[in-house]
Amino acid sequence: MELWPKSLAEITPKIFDTEQVPENEKRVVAKFFALGTNLSWYVVEAQELAYGDVLFFGYGRMDSGHSDGHWGYFTLHELIRLRYMGIPQVERDLHFQSKRFADLDIEHEMKKDSPLHR
Template sequence: MELWPASLAEITPDLYATEEVESEDKEVVAKFFALGSSLTWYVVEAQKLEFGDVLFFGYVHTGDWNSEWGYFTLKELEQQRYLGGIPRIERDLHFEKKRFGELDLEQ
């Protein structure tokens, strides 16, 4: 699975573009999740970096009080693998862009 297709990159604001937008009103454009855990990454902004990497800003939901807004990279997500090399991170193919305040983080 391609985690970050061009179709998502095209609709995602650049880093700092939503800096003045209240958290609840920021638009989440993509959702990544770790198989077998409650870790979920919600992408709000992105910037292509050198060597093909992408720096994201979004909400990292850990399933507990440690959840927070922050930065993460595409390479960090792609490098998370199970023994045997099976990718651990997937993109929710059914996720549709929505305001952060509309997310159900209790799932």
């Protein structure tokens, strides 16, 4: 599975394009998650970098709920480098549908990703 396909890149706002949009109104276009953990990244903006990487702006959740997350930047290469015993750990949620950040149900998303709740 391709983590960041061209079809998503084409519909995602560029870096700083949503700067004036309130956080709750920002549209999340993709979700990445680390297998077997509660780590998730929600993409709002993305821009290809000169050396083949992609810079993302979005919301990262380190554990459960909004209180454990923050807005910030991360790159495709950072996600790709997350491995467990040499096995890629990050995947893109293929069933995720674009929605406003305010409409995300973070608790439900956490349970869906966690192997403890399957």
